[in-house]
Amino acid sequence: MQKTKILFFLPGLYGGGAEKVAVNVLRKLDEKKYELHLVLTEKKGKYVTLVPQYVTIHDLQVKKTMLSILKLRKKVIEINPDIIFSTLFRTHLAIDLALTGLTNKPRTIYRSPNSPKLLLENKQLSFIMTFLLEKAYKNASTIIAQTPEMKDEIIKYHKIDKTKITVFLNPIDSDLIDEKIKNIINPFDNKYINVVAAGRLIEQKGFDILIKSFKAVVESNNNFRLFIIGEDVINQQVELQMIIEDNKLEKYISFLGFQDNPYKYFYYSHMYVLSSRWEGLPNTVLENLYLKKAVIATRCIPFMDSLITNNKNGILIEPEDIEALSSAILNYESIDTSYTTIKFNSNEIDSIFTFKGKN
Numbered sequence: 001m002q003k004t005k006i007l008f009f010l011p012g013l014y015g016g017g018a019e020k021v022a023v024n025v026l027r028k029l030d031e032k033k034y035e036l037h038l039v040l041t042e043k044k045g046k047y048v049t050l051v052p053q054y055v056t057i058h059d060l061q062v063k064k065t066m067l068s069i070l071k072l073r074k075k076v077i078e079i080n081p082d083i084i085f086s087t088l089f090r091t092h093l094a095i096d097l098a099l100t101g102l103t104n105k106p107r108t109i110y111r112s113p114n115s116p117k118l119l120l121e122n123k124q125l126s127f128i129m130t131f132l133l134e135k136a137y138k139n140a141s142t143i144i145a146q147t148p149e150m151k152d153e154i155i156k157y158h159k160i161d162k163t164k165i166t167v168f169l170n171p172i173d174s175d176l177i178d179e180k181i182k183n184i185i186n187p188f189d190n191k192y193i194n195v196v197a198a199g200r201l202i203e204q205k206g207f208d209i210l211i212k213s214f215k216a217v218v219e220s221n222n223n224f225r226l227f228i229i230g231e232d233v234i235n236q237q238v239e240l241q242m243i244i245e246d247n248k249l250e251k252y253i254s255f256l257g258f259q260d261n262p263y264k265y266f267y268y269s270h271m272y273v274l275s276s277r278w279e280g281l282p283n284t285v286l287e288n289l290y291l292k293k294a295v296i297a298t299r300c301i302p303f304m305d306s307l308i309t310n311n312k313n314g315i316l317i318e319p320e321d322i323e324a325l326s327s328a329i330l331n332y333e334s335i336d337t338s339y340t341t342i343k344f345n346s347n348e349i350d351s352i353f354t355f356k357g358k359n
Contacts, residue, residue, distance in 0.1 A: 001033075004034050004083065005081045006082065006084075007083070007106070008025075008026060008037065008084075008086075009084060009091050010091060012040055012044045015046045015258050017113070017282070021111070022085070023051065024171045024172065024173045026051060028349045029349065029350075029353070037055070037056045039072065040057065040059055041060050041062045042061065060072065065090045065091060066090065066093070081106045083106055083107045086108070087111040092140075093129075093133065093136055095110075096108075096139055107141035110142075110143050112146065114279065115150060115278055116150070118301075122277070134158050137164075140164065142166055144352065145165050145167050146168070146280045148167050150167075150280070150303075169286075170281050170283055170286060174290060181264060181291075186264075187268060188227075188268050188269070191223070192225040193270050194270050195226045196228075196266060196272050196273070197226065198230055198284045199230045199282075200230050200233050201231065201232045201233065201240065204278060205230070205276050208239075210228075210325065211226075211253060213322045213325035213329065214247075214252060215249060216326035217326050217330055220326075221330065224252065225252055225253075226254070226273075227256055230257070232257070237255055262284075263291070266293060270332060271293060271294040272288040272296070276297075276300040277319050289313060294314060294335040295313060295315075296314060296325070297316055298320075299316050311335060313336070313337065315328040
């Protein structure tokens with residue numbers, strides 16, 4: 001049987017959610033059925049070690065995604081894939097431009113990494129970026145929305161035919177998680193109530209809100225400790241540290257940076273907190289629900305109500321509500337962590353790559 005040839009295109013394999021989703025998909029695809037190629041603008045990032053050995057990695061050695069278009073075009077012609085898969089806006093645009101004028105075009109699958117509505121409301125997409133993205137979407141074979149609500153937003157805000165959009169929840173790599181929590185040592189001091197949050201240190205993740213909320217938490221119970229896992233990509237930690245110092249929280253909050261094994265922190269924590277202002281579909285929430293941890297999260301996307309039921313598997317609050325976040329953290333013991341878990345059927349990944357041949 002001839003294998004379906006799939007090319008994944010990413011800037012690098014840094015610690016972001018979109019990159020993690022791409023790696024999870026790669027790891028779930030059957031090497032007997034697919035010939036897998038990963039094209040990176042630079043072969044760098046924390047997740048490179050997670051790429052299976054049967055995946056061929058191509059390093060374009062270009063620092064900027066939009067400067068990689070000609071090299072990407074040559075690589076597409078060389079590999080001649082059946083399908084190209086992308087999980088970031090800038091790689092969608094680069095692929096669309098690289099394929100311009102090719103007579104033997106592969107099918108393209110573009111995953112939307114964030115809520116279109118919230119991105120536009122928060123002015124995260126420029127007019128030019130929006131125009132080029134809509135052009136890429138119109139040329140795509142399939143667009144992946146992470147939730148049903150995101151599908152509706154893509155239709156409304158980007159004016160894309162609904163038949164082109166597939167809803168596909170982010171896959172979690174449960175095998176990797178299970179492996180990572182074997183024979184691990186508790187990284188925490190159990191005399192404290194240990195709270196974990198994770199994500200890149202950027203405004204979207206709302207760590208400033210979480211830090212401010214922690215003041216009321218420790219004023220009520222000084223046994224709480226907060227640990228923030230995540231890469232400081234834009235020197236945001238300096239500003240966050242100032243908020244910590246202004247609120248005299250230095251002994252209560254620690255930054256752990258990027259962690260190769262965040263699951264040991266999730267596993268041994270008393271709760272996981274997501275303080276995001278907006279998201280696509282947060283991988284860390286899915287992973288902590290899989291681990292049956294108490295999850296406190298903002299309604300950063302409507303789909304959170306489908307994942308979390310108050311005082312069952314978590315507590316939901318509105319974004320940027322400092323008082324509600326403090327209260328939820330203090331009341332974490334009301335959460336019944338045995339209520340549910342997250343499972344993922346790997347056959348669902350196969351379903352988005354079912355077509356063969358060229359456009």
